[in-house]
Amino acid sequence: MAKQFDGIGDAHRAFIEDQHIFFVGSAASDGRVNVSPKGQDSLRIMGPNRIVWLNLTGSGNETAGHLRDVNRMTLMWCSFTTRPLILRCFGTARTVHPRDEDWAELAGMFGTPLGARQVYDMTVDMVQTSCGYGVPFFDNPRPRETIATWAEDKGEDGLLAYWEEKNRTTIDGAETGIFE
Template identity: 65%
Template sequence: MAKQFTSLDAKHQEFIAEQHLFFVATADEGGRINLSPKGGDALRVLSPTRLVWRNLTGSGNETAGHLARVNRMTAMWCSFEKRPLILRAYGQARTVHPRDEDWDELDGHFPPHIGARQVYDMSIEMVQTSCGYQVPFMAFERDRDTLDKWADDRGPHGISAYWDERNRETIDGLPTGILPE
């Protein structure tokens, strides 16, 4: 049965730290809902009511476009390896770009990466756990290095050009704020 909490307790934080994958969902007032899987060393719990996750350059930029209009986000983790559990954090989030004043502080929680595009700073309003009984068992093999190699091959100028070409708008045409106007 689902249980609700006002913040992440120590057991929730331990569970999050054990997961190799999490999911993030956002939506604006209309248009498409975005649900993205995230892996690698991309998330930090800063307090029981605050988490940050770093977004690397990718094919879409839906989260930034959605948060510019409606600053709500859901993050979700589920256990594939141990006891069944699904954990969701609901809250409001803001997008921090490399040009923003607090970029260095927030991005500093993560190892350097040439493809770092945004950090999302989420204030948690509610946490919910549920059973996860139907989530299958799957074993973690390793993180992929494909995105790292892609970013290294492009270099800083190539990544900036990619942002300009592919990351300025969401699939629904919303501006993402990836580059200053």
């Protein structure tokens, strides 16, 4: 039942924009594969083959480390409501840090919240849809405000210290590039 497409069509875009959560998958050439849930107002579809998403501070920084080794990324959405559908975007991505020239432009699309640590600029080379018949129903999706409160409590200096302690390397010990 899976179908592949060269880019994000209007129906794909509408589906993505209707979801409250997406998952990012990445892997280095060896070590662990990482799949991480993302939410908030952290993703923009820039065209049929480009997605930009903001990465907030978290307990790990696997995607950044993985992309330094192997430039590939998968994003996935699945419907937890009436329409059963899973949509994946496959491609490559570049990591944009606060020190990079285009940080202000890209992070600015999200209001540059405190705790923003990277933006990923993804080139989509394939979109795949599949049925989603096995995905359960979930009710009452709403955003958590915890991450914003946590970042505000830490402050800028506290966030930098946290990045140093928790985000400098992946769980497999690969450098993430956060402080280059």
